[in-house]
Amino acid sequence: MKFTMYPGVWDNVVAEVxxxxxxxVSDLHQAEFLIYAGGRLPDPLPENIGFVQFVFSxxxxxxxxxxxxxxxxxxxxxGAYGRPVAEIAMTLLLAQLHQVKAAGMAASFxxxxxxxxxxxxxxxxxxxxxxxxxxxxxxxxxxLRPFGVRIIAVNRSGRAVEGADxxxxxxxxxxxxxxxxxxxxxMPLTDQxxxxxxxxxxxxxxxxxxxxxxxxxxLIVTDDLVEALRTGQIAGAAMDVxxxxxxxxxxxxxxxxxxxxxxxxxxxxxxxxxxxxxTILANAAAFEAGERMPTEVDLRKGx
Amino acid sequence: xxxxxLPTVWDETVAELxxxxxxxVEDLAQARGLVFNAGPEKxxxxxxxxxxxxxxxxxxxEPFNDAGLLAADGPRWANGAGLYAxxxAESALSLLLAQLHLLKTAVTSASFDSADTIDAHKxxxxxxxxxxxxxxxxxxxxxxxxxxPHRVSTIAVNRSGRPVTGADxxxxxxxxxxxxxxxxxxxxxxxMPLTDQxxxxxxxxVLxxxxxxxxxxxxxxxxLIHTDDLLxxxxxxxIAGAALDVxxxxxxxxxxxxxxxxxxLITPHVANTPSMVRALTGQQAVRNFDAFEAGETMPAEVxxxxxx
Numbered sequence: 254m255k256f257t258m259y260p261g262v263w264d265n266v267v268a269e270v271x272x273x274x275x276x277x278v279s280d281l282h283q284a285e286f287l288i289y290a291g292g293r294l295p296d297p298l299p300e301n302i303g304f305v306q307f308v309f310s311x312x313x314x315x316x317x318x319x320x321x322x323x324x325x326x327x328x329x330x331x332g333a334y335g336r337p338v339a340e341i342a343m344t345l346l347l348a349q350l351h352q353v354k355a356a357g358m359a360a361s362f363x364x365x366x367x368x369x370x371x372x373x374x375x376x377x378x379x380x381x382x383x384x385x386x387x388x389x390x391x392x393x394x395x396x397l398r399p400f401g402v403r404i405i406a407v408n409r410s411g412r413a414v415e416g417a418d419x420x421x422x423x424x425x426x427x428x429x430x431x432x433x434x435x436x437x438x439x440m441p442l443t444d445q446x447x448x449x450x451x452x453x454x455x456x457x458x459x460x461x462x463x464x465x466x467x468x469x470x471x472l473i474v475t476d477d478l479v480e481a482l483r484t485g486q487i488a489g490a491a492m493d494v495x496x497x498x499x500x501x502x503x504x505x506x507x508x509x510x511x512x513x514x515x516x517x518x519x520x521x522x523x524x525x526x527x528x529x530x531x532t533i534l535a536n537a538a539a540f541e542a543g544e545r546m547p548t549e550v551d552l553r554k555g556x
Numbered sequence: 557x558x559x560x561x562l563p564t565v566w567d568e569t570v571a572e573l574x575x576x577x578x579x580x581v582e583d584l585a586q587a588r589g590l591v592f593n594a595g596p597e598k599x600x601x602x603x604x605x606x607x608x609x610x611x612x613x614x615x616x617x618e619p620f621n622d623a624g625l626l627a628a629d630g631p632r633w634a635n636g637a638g639l640y641a642x643x644x645a646e647s648a649l650s651l652l653l654a655q656l657h658l659l660k661t662a663v664t665s666a667s668f669d670s671a672d673t674i675d676a677h678k679x680x681x682x683x684x685x686x687x688x689x690x691x692x693x694x695x696x697x698x699x700x701x702x703x704x705p706h707r708v709s710t711i712a713v714n715r716s717g718r719p720v721t722g723a724d725x726x727x728x729x730x731x732x733x734x735x736x737x738x739x740x741x742x743x744x745x746x747x748m749p750l751t752d753q754x755x756x757x758x759x760x761x762v763l764x765x766x767x768x769x770x771x772x773x774x775x776x777x778x779x780l781i782h783t784d785d786l787l788x789x790x791x792x793x794x795i796a797g798a799a800l801d802v803x804x805x806x807x808x809x810x811x812x813x814x815x816x817x818x819x820x821l822i823t824p825h826v827a828n829t830p831s832m833v834r835a836l837t838g839q840q841a842v843r844n845f846d847a848f849e850a851g852e853t854m855p856a857e858v859x860x861x862x863x864x
Contacts, residue, residue: 337682344654344659348654351650357664362806363807365807369829399702514666516670518674524680
């Protein structure tokens with residue numbers, strides 16, 4: 254198929270897609286599909302564009318901005334970055350349990366007693382809830398396995414997630430918030446998931462609970478999190494995404510040793526350009542065959 | 557059997573031993589076993605002849621070796637080897653991941669402005685990396701299990717070169733092949749005991765053999781690394797980073813320059829902490845004392861000649 258990448262062009266991705274037999278054209282009006290990494294698009298898109306391949310997973314902002322509209326088929330990167338995002342989730346979980354931020358802020362062995370008392374462990378059998386069980390869950394579950402933790406997967410359908418001890422449908426998961434010792438939030442941002450972790454949830458959680466967010470900042474109500482951490486309602490949080498994002502310099506979360514923050518470094522453009530090509534090729538093949546694309550966006554669901 | 561504990565009685569430890577049928581006695585002269593939780597200078601000199609076995613809480617026994625106690629005729633010794641496999645392996649993986657993903661930079665910058673720097677310099681385990689686990693005893697085997705789902709290649713380094721479970725290959729620490737290990741592995745986790753052979757093993761010469769992207773994690777003993785050489789290597793980019801739970805000197809003074817380096821993550825010796833030690837030492841002493849009474853080699857018996 255003829256394709257273009259617009260407005261930003263990733264040379265290595267273009268080369269890989271060409272190598273697979275597709276033809277790069279620089280004119281948007283000649284292309285049958287468009288690879289899109291953000292930026293301004295013509296509105297409406299030319300009719301020759303059969304589908305748009307977005308190179309990231311989260312489409313909520315594109316929908317809100319009216320970039321994604323009914324009438325054009327869109328595919329996203331769902332699942333493509335499961336391994337890197339899972340690695341970041343693992344890093345954040347371990348770093349928060351082991352008080353890496355507290356150690357970095359203290360910069361002194363005098364913090365030893367405090368850190369010893371505050372640190373948590375995976376080896377002694379905690380329960381970890383993975384909320385939003387897609388590619389990230391597939392990546393992190395095997396990483397958690399050798400620690401001997403109990404894993405509860407929470408997803409929309411309740412369909413069993415491989416490797417989890419239990420899978421619970423979101424609608425039936427109320428008890429999980431008070432049961433788990435650690436939470437990994439990895440779900441897309443939709444009307445159902447926005448602000449799902451709020452003051453009420455923090456009140457349900459154990460005092461020793463740690464919440465990791467690698468999904469979207471808006472899954473958590475930030476002010477409620479600040480309060481929960483300040484009052485010791487939960488033990489810690491670790492997040493690669495924030496709300497607002499970027500989190501402003503001077504925001505109180507930066508100063509809390511119980512809150513590890515990385516500046517959205519999991520699925521960056523650098524990582525996307527290295528990993529996206531197989532997703533593009535699979536979607537193009539399905540499109541050509543007249544089928545639903547493997548990562549085709551369902552606007553009704555919002556992802 | 558009758559045992560006592562010196563110089564500090566840890567209630568948790570005594571309770572574990574009593575629950576297993578051993579009897580605590582106050583009087584050293586009445587005991588056959590001793591759980592001893594201080595340095596060699598506090599040990600009764602000489603150790604009374606009725607003491608046949610001594611359990612130490614930690615894996616590192618070099619002060620006792622240096623004092624000539626281990627090789628002497630007298631009681632048999634057991635240490636904490638293998639006791640801290642879960643805790644130290646978990647801490648090692650935590651430190652490795654935190655340094656690869658530049659968490660100290662994120663903490664000290666406290667700003668999304670650091671995103672580009674972190675994105676450009678961070679490293680990923682998932683991209684076909686090689687991890688060398690140096691000192692591959694119980695902790696190393698556990699770490700290899702934790703690393704396996706990250707699909708890294710692994711090199712275990714031990715004294716004998718005997719293949720280590722879970723490692724892709726094993727190299728003997730005094731083998732000429734170590735040159736190639738320093739040059740080819742991406743990341744190094746130091747867990748070996750501190751001996752004359754391993755003291756300052758990671759010095760300027762060894763650091764110079766490593767890739768410029770190399771990251772060194774130390775959860776063994778501070779003096780395994782020559783601190784000044786590491787400082788220089790981190791400053792001039794000879795290697796990319798280090799993550800240390802143990803330091804030399806320890807505690808690392810508050811004004812030490814390593815604290816100020818973003819590419820040097822430091823935790824204050826918390827992989828293996830006093831609260832953990834008390835909880836686990838009793839269980840270890842039970843295993844060793846039971847084997848001792850049965851006339852067997854103790855699971856964590858110290859080899860007096862080797863020094864660990």
